[in-house]
Amino acid sequence: MDSDRARGVLLGLTCGDALGRPVEFAAASGITAEYGQLDEMVGYGTWNQPAGTITDDTEQALCIARSLAEHHGFDPGDIADRFVAWYDSDPFDIGRMTARSLREFKRGSAWDEAGRQVWENSPEGQNAGNGSVMRCPPLAIPYATDWDRLVEVSRRSSQITHADPRCTYGCAILNLTLAGLLDDADTPLQDALDYVVEDAPAELRTTLELIAVGNSIESLETSGYVVHSLQTALHDGLHAGSAEEAIVTAVNRGGDTDTIGAIAGAVAGARFGSAQLPDRWLSAIDETDELESLADNLLEEV
Numbered sequence: 001m002d003s004d005r006a007r008g009v010l011l012g013l014t015c016g017d018a019l020g021r022p023v024e025f026a027a028a029s030g031i032t033a034e035y036g037q038l039d040e041m042v043g044y045g046t047w048n049q050p051a052g053t054i055t056d057d058t059e060q061a062l063c064i065a066r067s068l069a070e071h072h073g074f075d076p077g078d079i080a081d082r083f084v085a086w087y088d089s090d091p092f093d094i095g096r097m098t099a100r101s102l103r104e105f106k107r108g109s110a111w112d113e114a115g116r117q118v119w120e121n122s123p124e125g126q127n128a129g130n131g132s133v134m135r136c137p138p139l140a141i142p143y144a145t146d147w148d149r150l151v152e153v154s155r156r157s158s159q160i161t162h163a164d165p166r167c168t169y170g171c172a173i174l175n176l177t178l179a180g181l182l183d184d185a186d187t188p189l190q191d192a193l194d195y196v197v198e199d200a201p202a203e204l205r206t207t208l209e210l211i212a213v214g215n216s217i218e219s220l221e222t223s224g225y226v227v228h229s230l231q232t233a234l235h236d237g238l239h240a241g242s243a244e245e246a247i248v249t250a251v252n253r254g255g256d257t258d259t260i261g262a263i264a265g266a267v268a269g270a271r272f273g274s275a276q277l278p279d280r281w282l283s284a285i286d287e288t289d290e291l292e293s294l295a296d297n298l299l300e301e302v
Contacts, residue, residue, distance in 0.1 A: 001141075001144060001145075001182050001183070001299060002182070002273065003295070003296060004274050005269070005270050005271075005272075005274075006141050006182065006298065006299045007273070007292050007295040008269030008273045008274040008275075009138070009140060009141060009178055009182075009269050009270050010065065010137070010138060010141075010291040011269055011277055011288065011291055011292065012267070012270070012274070012277060013057065013134075013266040014061075014265070014285055014287060015247055015261075015265050015269075015277055015281045015282070016247045016250060016251065016258070016262040016265025016266070017054050017057040017058045017261060017265070018041060018052050018258075018285050019039075019041060019247060019248070019251050019261055020257030020258035020259070020260070020262070021054070021055050021257075022049070022051075023035075023045055023046060024046040024047070024256065025256075025257075026045075026046070026257070027254045027255075028222075028252060031251075031257075037248065038252055039248045041280070041281055041284040041285075047092050047093060049092065052281075054287060055092075055093040055258050056093045056095065056098070056131075056135075057135060059091060060086065060098075060135035061135040061136075061137065061262075062294075063079060063082035063083055063086055064079055064082075064135060064138045064139065064157065065291075065294040066082065066294065067082055068138060068139070068142055068298055068301065069294055072301060074157070076112070076156050076159075077111050079111075080105055080114075083102055083161070084102050087099065087102045087106075095131035095161075096126070096129070097115075097122065097129050097131055097161055098131045098161045098162075101114045101117075104117055111160055112156070112159050112160070115162055118161075119162070119163040127164050128227070129162065129225065130167075130170075130225070130256065131161060131259075132160075133158070133167065133171050133174055133226055133229065133230060134259045134262050134263060136158065136174060137174065137175065137178055137263075137266040139153050139154055139171075139175055140154075140174075140176075140178035140179050140182065141299055141301075142299075142302055143179070144183065144302060145183075145302060150175055150179060154172040154174075154175045155168035155172055157171060162226075165200070165201050166201050166227055167226050169196055169201060170226045170227070170230050173189075173192045173196060173204070173208060174192075174234075174266075176192035176195055177189045177191075177192045177234065177238075178266060178270045181271050187212070189212040189234060189238060190212040193208060193212055203227060204226075204230075207231050208230060208231060211231060211234050211235050217231075217235065222256055223255060224255075224259065229263060230263065232250065232260050232264075233260045233263035233267065234263070236249045236250040236260075236264040236268075237250070237264040237266070237271070240264075242268075242272060243272040243273075243277050244277070244278055246268035247261055247264055250264035
């Protein structure tokens with residue numbers, strides 16, 4: 001497996017996250033009015049942070065990557081503990097389901113019970129956010145060649161905070177797609193969908209099938225709903241002509257810019273490799289060196 005593409009998964013995710021952070025929740029028209037096209041790391045804006053600041057997307061992905069590297073494999077209890085330690089650091093950005101699940105975990109629920117309890121007590125429309133798909137790409141590197149195990153660890157990693165099958169299988173489909181890209185597959189998303197066709201929720205499959213077969217979609221949604229986020233991010237990540245174009249396109253759509261940018265960035269990074277990510281972006285992100293090192297460590301686990 002190509003180390004540059006493995007690095008691209010983690011660094012692409014982080015570039016999309018950091019580029020999207022200052023315009024999270026903004027409409028596309030508002031981004032255009034202020035920046036024309038946002039393609040540079042800028043400071044302040046949403047969350048009032050310096051340029052290149054990462055959010056919960058990358059911070060939770062780092063929790064997973066560090067755990068995988070230190071334990072030489074997937075340990076969901078350790079990952080949940082790391083999420084709690086991060087939660088206790090008072091992050092400026094955290095999703096509602098994640099926060100509720102981690103509070104349940106702190107109160108004594110098992111790692112695989114807390115997220116389920118929150119999900120079962122959440123109404124439709126508030127029970128299938130994108131908070132687990134944005135952080136799951138590190139798993140695609142060490143398990144890229146074992147798809148059964150990759151589906152299992154992807155779903156379990158989601159269940160810590162997001163137990164809805166649209167979320168758990170969303171993580172699986174994204175990571176299978178990344179694994180296919182790391183293996184230079186011709187039809188990575190279609191291969192991923194075919195692999196889980198018997199089990200994944202129908203809405204998730206049919207929505208992503210439109211991207212896999214290359215259909216033109218008039219309007220792509222940018223909400224925090226996991227199905228919308230995956231469709232839009234996979235569209236931009238798989239169809240853009242460069243890693244920079246994929247991330248810039250995703251972020252400038254507005255809405256949940258950091259997360260859709262992060263997912264699109266992971267996909268584009270796996271397609272094009274970290275060398276194709278702009279140096280001006282990577283130099284603005286404090287975590288770049290650690291992410292490169294973690295990607296190399298995870299590659300050794302394959």
